[in-house]
């Protein structure tokens with residue numbers, strides 16, 4: 001199964017200086033293995049370190065300790081294999097959507113002809129539903145349209161990995177749902193390993209193969225990994241109507257609530273997993289009764305995220 005591993009994050013540490021200049025480990029001992037083509041969402045309370053992990057995987061944020069390997073090689077800065085989409089697409093205001101996407105395509109396809117590059121830009125703008133807005137400037141487009149350009153720009157680079165940092169965070173819920181489907185549609189056609197930071201439990205469930213739940217910082221790490229049994233291509237209705245949907249959702253919410261409660265607890269209190277175990281048993285029992293592929297990692301991952309991952 002080793003060949004199937006695309007990203008291997010081992011004992012990742014990130015320390016930032018506090019106001020007195022002393023290093024504080026925001027992320028500490030973060031372990032995660034992602035399979036090739038897998039979609040993993042990272043969820044956790046605000047400020048726990050989700051974006052810090054994502055930007056380290058992107059190679060945009062230096063790591064303090066541990067390692068991140070992509071396709072078996074330790075990363076050393078950003079690379080064309082990894083494209084990032086942030087909450088705000090940062091388009092160049094003096095360029096049309098076509099030219100904004102072309103900017104990256106020129107670099108990604110240096111040996112392509114002008115016509116080939118044009119077709120690539122058009123293909124991806126079309127894929128995100130902007131066939132009629134290729135000549136529009138950012139000021140002429142809504143936030144959702146601009147984000148579509150940002151997504152087209154990232155995917156047109158032909159990355160092997162897509163890193164999404166709350167890509168729909170500033171959009172209304174209808175636009176958000178539309179763009180979720182745009183991304184899923186593209187990922188169904190192209191096998192791109194994807195890590196997405198989100199605050200939205202339903203979004204994480206709808207889009208991911210697994211959800212990585214982070215503990216609160218400082219010293220944040222992987223608290224739980226939740227496998228999602230939904231098939232691809234995904235249909236929103238069938239996910240919502242799936243017999244396990246509300247139990248899986250409950251498991252995520254329960255983890256986040258548990259993290260909230262742990263704020264005021266002593267470290268020894270915080271090491272008890274009894275509440276979580278109840279949820280694990282409930283979900284496993286439901287899975288057995290409904291004869292649906294259970295989330296096999298839930299229980300094991302509670303204590304050994306690395307081992308649980310390795311069993312994939």
Ligand SMILES: Nc1ncnc2c1ncn2[C@@H]1O[C@H](COP(=O)(O)OP(=O)(O)OP(=O)(O)O)[C@@H](O)[C@H]1O
Pocket residue numbers: 016017026044045046047048049050051052053217
């Ligand atoms: N450059 C920096 N210097 C010092 N501290 C930082 C720096 N960047 C982030 N932090 C701190 O690290 C912690 C984690 O930040 P990060 O942005 O990764 O969290 P997050 O989980 O993505 O938050 P949110 O969900 O609110 O976006 C926070 O306490 C933040 O204040």
